[in-house]
Amino acid sequence: MSVEFSFTIQGDSEGYVTFLCPFCGSEFKLRADEYQNDDKPFEDLFCPYCGLTKSKDNFYSKEVIEKVETIAYNYMVEQLNDAFGKMKKSFNKPHSIIKMDFKPLKKVNVKELKDKDTIETAFECGCCNRHVKVLYCAGASKVFCPYCGVDI
């Protein structure tokens, strides 16, 4: 059995959402409309800082992963409370010799994800014309396109 959850992340004022490189741990931002564009599908992302590449599922930020875990935890709590609630009802019938009590587990508050405007610089890839926001120091670092991997 598989259960699907969906949630939204609010981007910054320009529609950029934060991602995290699994190799170097650096954060960068991608435009939500480009990331979700079904006309230009992609499997892997390149880190704009170190340029290494991995499946795009590995680039979610800590906040996103926390939120996913929280939603999954709450679903588990809901299922357990429901199952034990039914069990309690069946045990605690009148004249039953066995009584059951249980304390329902509490759900955890799910935070809304919202990206703030930060000081990163936006770049457009000359190859695929998609955008990335990174902390950039001119002449001291290279920026790689997260989608096609070329240096910008």
Next chain:
Amino acid sequence: MISYRELRTLSLDFRRISSNLLNSDDDNADVNMIRFKKFIDETPFISQLLHNAMDGVDYDFKKCFLIEDSGWHSIEIPADEKLHIKAQYDYMTFIVESDKCSVTGQAMRFPHSSNKWADIIQSFISNAFKPLIDYINDAISKEIILLEEEQKQTPSMVQNIGSVYGSAVQGTTITSTNVTNVNDNEKLLEMLGQAINALASIDAPEDIKADLQDDIEVVSEQIASPTPKKSRLNKALAGIKKFAAEFGMKVAVSTAVGTVTGFDWYKLIQAIETFVDKIK
């Protein structure tokens, strides 16, 4: 010397092959490491980079990678980066060339917390070889940055002496780009030769014509020289400009005489100026 374009391609290729190694699982870890090792050995830029770092360094990789204990293996990173680079390279060579060693086998001997093969292998490769990958990756990026800086400093290249390409915006400004191939020094020398021939047809005092000829010859010498001197060129150029300014009308007349004697002094001045601008 590697070109900017080749370096950009190399960067992408290296990052792809490194990522493949770092993302290895038990099915492909050995193949990915062999491919990575082959790539760094057979790519002249990377091979030279590693040779520069490792040549003359005498260090046993087993001092960095403690792999001879019967218990868990461990890593003791040396403070000197060159020793670390050599240790990583030698350890990789050891794994690739040994018949008894595999990446998975080595990974299992290092402490790990996950129970998934892929996680254990990826953690091992990252801990053992990521600094080598970062070192090469950074060196490629630095070289790209340097080449970009050089390209910014070089004035725009020119083609074809005698051709002037320009664009004009009506009513506002006129932008003109004089496109002269200063790389083609032979053409410039040829132009200077034509200038000397054209001198005879100019109605100007002989001493002034002699001075101009001297200036043209100085320019020719400097262009032919492997180390042209900017100061000498500027001095001679100033003489040619002075001549063109004072005898502009006569020069214009000589140009109008016909194609045999006609010579465009202003194009010559522009071509020399472009050549001078290129000298550092």
